[in-house]
Amino acid sequence: MFLSDVSIKRPVFATMMMVALLVFGLVSYTRLAIDEYPDVTYPTISVNTSYPGASPEVMERDVSRPIEEALNTVQGIREVTSTSQEGNSSVRVNMQLGVNVMEAQQDVVAKVARIRRQLPPDVQDPVIIRFDPNDRPIMSISIQSADRSIRDLTDLADQVIANRLESIPGVGGVNVNGGTPREIRVLLNPEALNAYQVSPQQVSQALARENMEVPAGRIYLPEQEKLVRVTGRIRDPMAFHDVVVATRQGVPVRVRDVATVVDGAAERRSSAYLGTREAGETRAVSVEVLKISGSNTVEVADAVRSRIDELAQSLPTDIEMRVIRDDSVKIRHALSDVQITIMLGAVLTILIIYLFLNSWRSTVITGLTLPISVISAFFAMYMFNFTINTMTLLALSLAIGLLIDDAIVVRENIVRHIEMGKDHVRASKEGTDEIGLAVLSTTLAVVAVFIPVAFMGGQIGKIFFQFGVTVAFAVLVSLFVSFTLDPMLSSVWPDPELEHGGHAETRKRTRNPIRKFAFAFDDAFERTADRYRGWLAAALNRRVLVLGVALASIAAAGALYPSLGFTWLPDYDAGEFDVSFRAPPGSRVEYTTAKGHEIAALVRQIPEVEFTYMTVGGGGGFGRGSNSGQVYVRLADKRDRPRSQAEIQAALRQQFSQVTGVRPSIGQSRSIFGGMGQPIRIFVQGPEVTRLKLAAEQVMEAVREVPGVAEPTSSDEGEIPQLDVRVDRQQAWAAGLGINAIGTTLQPLFQGQRATRWEDPNGYSHDVIVVYPDSMRLSPDDVARIPVLSQNIDPRTGQPATVPLAQVASIQAGVGPQQIERRSLERQVSIGAGVLGGYNMGDVADAAKAAITRIGLPAGYHTVFGGDVQNLEETKGYVLEAILLAVVFIYLILASLFGSFLQPLAIMLSLPLSFLGVALALWVTGGTLNVMSMIGIIMLMGLVTKNGILLIDFVNKEREAGADRVTAILNSARVRLRPIIMTTFAMIFGMLPLALAIGEGAEQRAPMAHAVIGGLITSTLLTLFVVPVVYTLLDDLAVRVTGRKAAVHTPGAEHAYGD
Structure with missing residues (x-):
């Protein structure tokens, strides 16, 4: 083999190649970013629009729908959703994975600008941001002080802390909750307004007019020029009392005549409390940090913590900032746990090698493959722009036993040739050449499995792309190391015990308990191997029985799988x-x-x-x-x-x-694909509000009765009480009033009207709100008595007349929706539910679908399942496709390498033989068929063929050397048993730390290891007997088809190595 020959002849060259791989890997490692998972969330662009005082129906009709229709033509969109609430519209554009979100945002900005004139004139300009405001914040910070009021803390958080945090790269937004910001409130006196014939609008306009700076131009001196400005900003909030609102009979009417100015706080709309068992609950101001879609959580969190430390140096000493929740801490813990898992797996794998080879020299030669392959994988991660995350480290953790397989097989065969009496150089060359095709086949089979895994579609494909590429690259490097470093070291670093038959002498004189145990294990294994040869000979004489056992195992697996149930992701203790x-x-x-x-x-x-x-x-x-x-x-x-x-x-x-x-x-608990929430999401969609509400109630009742459903909720929680002011247009016209005049009169009563902004001595701005006192907002009768300023002139005073609201409108109590949701240009009601312990999501979702089908929704109304249920359904299809492609790729590779159409079928019979072990392992551990266990099953497709390849490759070589079929099978099985068992044990023990679910969040990763370990055990045990039997059956079929004669069996060959 070219690689091994060059490495043996040029050991320095081989060494430098290994050093180069290590250098590339280590340099790449230092440049890799850290995150919990690959970024697999769909890029989201949000268009948020405020229209103070507008009802949800108005927000939907006049704001959300025009924006939705405009954005529905953006290239690369996945879906458009919207939520309309009182005074607020949020339209979210979810883009397809892989779309350039910066270009998409520019397209969104252009589309919104194009329809801006279609929106109501009083609507504030839409704010377009590159993140979803419904996403969970990556960090929550509590702001407390024993000496300051909540108002002061709120201003500090809003004006100082939030502004400083928002300037950090990667921060998408900062929400300040739980506080009541400082507000200059101008409390109107209704009687005084009536007496002076002054409207609330006049008060607001006067405040805005008198609190401003006006640039007046420049004056030019001989040697310089100066700006001229009129400084009219009010410095003391109490000075707003002196602003002139109007003039009545030559006398100025000031704000103090019709209102009272209060330097107070805004109405309480939120609250936050930090609670401990010892101290109880303490009110605080909450600062929540959201990251831009695609930015790195750990980097953003580190930058936020650094900025908090800077702020702590400049803020007053009584201000206490405490990080309540920080996703980066959990990310670091999870990554640390996976790293420990990798190291433990490596240690266990090395111990297995020593146990089987009973030589520290062989252990070192073989074990060097691990660090070189793992470290080299970081180079591939860097080249593909991956991050160090749970999935890439999980790939390395699962591959620990796999990465050393090739080196085990190569070194074991070299040792066998040395024991045959060859010198180390010749044994290294011939041993590697002999096993080279089998090792290449096993490695390519594994890589072939991860090609479809890496290119699955949807979110699952995005996240496992990094998993598949990382494993495939590491495995290819391990193959390269096995063909270069292993034979080179074996040739230049001889083992005296092997060369001179020293094991026998060492057995006699050793007092080392570890070596004694290794020798005892070796003896026991040799006896078992001899017995296995006899058992296999018996199996070859009872081929129908062996096939029956194999088929029974497949049938048992098929019967057991439905009881496991389906889940999107396993629950874990976060x-x-x-x-x-x-x-x-x-x-x-x-x-x-x-x-x-x-x-x-x-x-x-x-x-x-x-x-x-x-x-x-x-x-x-x-x-x-x-x-x-x-x-x-x-x-x-x-x-x-x-x-x-x-x-x-x-x-x-x-x-x-x-x-x-x-x-x-x-x-x-938060998972790979999103924040904490309910796994079952049902969207009830339809055109008409009332019938949609009834349909949603029917679905809600049906879901509530499904066993296993926990805490079902609906976005249509009921209607909120409201007052409907129904204007009589004829009466209003006669009184000189328009709809707009009535609305602007009522706005200060219920909501307050922002007149201007006041700047305090520290340079911070605060709203100046014109509003009626709370005592005027008690009942419909109070509302009915509100005077509205008319355009008609009162002949008695010569001033605009005032008209009681009751004269031109009726006040009626009513109800309205709290919010209106839309998805894909349709109205919807969202229903969410959890899953009780002891139930799996797949069964509960299927029962919910059946219950909804039984109720029969009206024509035009339908349900769509989303959330984890939708993800699970998509994943089933992608996994099935990946398995089929993996099987095809494996067959193509094996048929090409073995030059046979039938022999690959014997090897590939190992695939279904693993299913029973998977099912048993998941059943014993209480697992389900979920994303992780499904990927484990795909991974098994490549792993379980390794044993069959090693066995059949040696059988072919034996037959080419002149042995008859049975003798070739028995000799090959006896010789290949050690590397087969050794590589299987190495893979199992390499994954054992992962399977034990040690560490935070390990329960979510463990099912993959459970599936692989279970499948390896049953597949290996059955492969040792079933594959040889099927090989003989296929060989008989080939004899009948081609007409060639079968090799003559040598009598007694099955006893060549004893029973």
Whole structure:
């Protein structure tokens, strides 16, 4: 073989190639970024628009729909969704994976600019951002102080901290929740307004007009020029009292005559509380950091923490900033755990090698393949622009035993040739040449499996692209090392014991207990190998029985698989979770906060809880109204608590039955593809609001009755109470009023009207709000008495007349939707649900689909399953496609290398023989068929063929040397048993640390190792007997088809090595 010959002849050259691989890998490692998972979220561009005071119906009709229709033509979109709430519209454009999001954002900006004039004139300019405001923040920071008010903390967080954090590269946005910012409130006096015939609009206009700076131009002096500006900004908020609003009979009417100016705080719309068992709950201001889609979580979090340290040096000493939640910490822990898993797997693999080869020299020669292959993989990761993440490290962790396989087979065959009496150089050359084709075949078979894995579609394909490429490259490097470094070292570094038959002498004189154990193991293995030869001879005489056992194992696997069930991703103990809750629609933030205190108090009764962090309302205005909140729960390290996260959540679900007036819902742990949430998402879609609402209620009732469903929720939580002001157009026209005049009169009453911004001495700006006092916002009767300024002139005063609102409009109590959702240009209601412990998501989803089918929705109304259910369905198709392609690729490679159409079929029979072990392993460990275990099954397609290749390749060589078929099979099986068992054990023990699920989040990764280990065990045991039997059957078929004569069997050959 060319590579081994060159390496043996030029050992320095071979050494330098290995050093080069290490250098490239180490340099690449230092340049790789770190993240928890590959970025597999669909790039999202959000268009957020504010229209203060507008109802959800108005926001949908006048804002969301025009923007949706414009953006639906953007190239590369996956779907367009929108949420319309009171005064807010959020249109989200989810792009296809791989789309250039920067170019897409420019396209979105152009489309929105084109339809800007179609939006209502009072709508604020849409804000276009490259992240989803519904995404979970990567970091939450609590701001507290024992000496300052919440108002001061809010201003500090909003004006200083948020601004400094938003300037960090990769930060998509910063939400400040839980506070009440400073606000200059101009409280109108309705009686005084009537007496002076002044409208709220006049007050607002006067405040804005008198609080500004006006550039007046320049004056030119002989040697310089100077700017001229009129400085009219008000320095003291109380000075707003002196602003002149109007003139009545020559007398100025000032703000103080019709209103009272209060330097206060905005109305409370959100709250945040940090709670511990010892100190209870303390109110705080929450700062939540979101990252731009595609940016690196760890890098952004590190930059945020660095900026927090800088701020701590400049802020007053009483300000306490505490990082409550930081995803980068969990990422580092997860990566550290996987790295430890890799090292433990490597150690166990090396021990297996020593146990079988019983030579530290052979162990070193073989073991050098591991660091070279692993470190070289970082070079491939760098070239493909990957990151060091859980999936790339998981690839290396699973491949530890696989990477050393080629080196094991090569070194074991070299040792066998040395024991045959050859010198080290000749043994290295001939031993490598003899096994070269088999090793090449096994490696290419493994690589062939990961080609379809790397190129699967959808999110699953994106994430396993990095997995597949990393494994494939590392395996190819291990093949290269096995053909270069191993034979080179074997030729220049002789083993005296092997060369001079020293093992026998060493057995006699050694007192080393480890070597004694290794020698005892070797003796036991040799006896077992001799017996195996006899067992195989018996199997060849009972071929029908062996085939029956093989078919029975496949049938047993088929019977066992349905009981496993399907799940998208396995649950795992993250040490944290969220409890979301919603009060009835229309609930004030004070009521929701009180209910949140009840929930948080119940949570803190759990001894394993370290702290809770409750936020109510806020969230940037989208999806987090005053009736919704969330309690973040942080648990103690799982090594320090007796119960798992699932057990704690089950206990909490029982305790939450004590809470009335609010519906808590426990979110699942954050996974590869998103934040905490409900795995089952059902979208009920249809055209008409009322019938859609009824259809959603039917679906909700059907889902609630499905066994295993936990805490179902609906985006249509009910309608919020509202007052409808229905204007009589004839009466309004007669009174000199228009719809706009009535609306602008009422706006200060209910919402307040921002007149201007006031700048404090520190340079921070605060809203100046013109608003009626709370006492005027109590009942419909109060509203009816509101005076509206008319265009008609009162003949008694010569001033514009005022008309009571009741004269031109009726005030009626009504209800309206809290929010309106749309997806793909259709209205929808979202229904979400969790899955109770003991149930798997696939079965629950299937039961939900059946229940929905039974109720029969009206024509034009339908359901679409999303979330993890949709991901699972897509993954099933992609995995099945990958398995079929892997089988085809393996056959193509084996047929090409063996020069036979039939022999690859005997080897590939190992594939279904692994299914029973997979099913048993998952059943014993309580696992399911999920993304991780499915990828493990695909990986098995390449691994289990290795044993058959080693065996059949040697049989062919024996027959070419003149042995008859049975003798060739028996001799080959006896000789190849050691490398087959050794490589299988190496793979199993290399994956064992991963299978034991040690470390944070390891439960999510373990099913892949469970599937591989189980499949390897049953496949190896059955392959040792079934593959030789099937080989003889196919050989008989070839004899009948081609007419050639079978090789004559030498009697007694089956006893050549004893029973």
